[in-house]
Amino acid sequence: MSIDVTPHLNFRGRARAALEHYRSVFGGELVIATYGDLGSQDPAEADQVVFGQVISPDGFRVMAYDVPAARPWSAGDDPFFVSVRSADPAEITERWERLAEGATVVQPLGPAAWAPLYGMLTDPFGVTWVLDVAPAG
Template sequence: MQVQPYLDFNGRCEEALNFYREVLSAKILLLKHYKDSPVPDMMPPQYNDKVMHAEFQIGESILMATDGHCVDNAQPPSGFSLSMEFSDAEQVRRLFDKLSNGGRIDMPLAPTFWSPLFGSLTDRFGISWYIGVETPAVQG
């Protein structure tokens, strides 16, 4: 069994996918708009160019995404974070800066007792990220 995150971007899915493609070298594997649905009256016409379903890859991870119901007063995603670890501190700094651009830094990059460099941020699309330098597994 595999669990995959399914992210709802509330009308900004394609913008988010392009951002992740630029910043994280994400690969868009599948992109379907509501207008591509075999059930044309599924959503009102203003949703035609919105993303019904997308799949994209960051590193070895596959994520899914949608514009959802594009509700104007929808709350940003909450209750989860996406986490990435890298062996190189410079890569962590670079990606942290790029992902936080237009977003919010929740915990600035700094050494912690669990990582030589770790920080958290919420990107411009409301997605929470934990980013750090990987540490060797503890033998026990």
């Protein structure tokens, strides 16, 4: 049996921009359906994302949507981290450099006691990312 886990990120009006950013970092296919696509009559939310995802050939997956105004929503304080791990330091470094554009670096990418490379940053959309290289062994 196999199971996939995909982070599903919730935004208020910023899901499209976030998904486009993640596609620019990780590559892959971007799929977006809007509330308008599903027949919403609310012009204020018609262009907002009801379903969105990025799936790249190397296995990266993320989903996102815009929480409708009728539902309560708060970004909160560090409610989750998205972890990206690879055995390849060059791959992690490349992704780090792309994600770091416009981000707040919490922990610079570098050696850690538990990993050859580890770093944490919060992107312009408020999502905290943890990138690391899996230890050998």
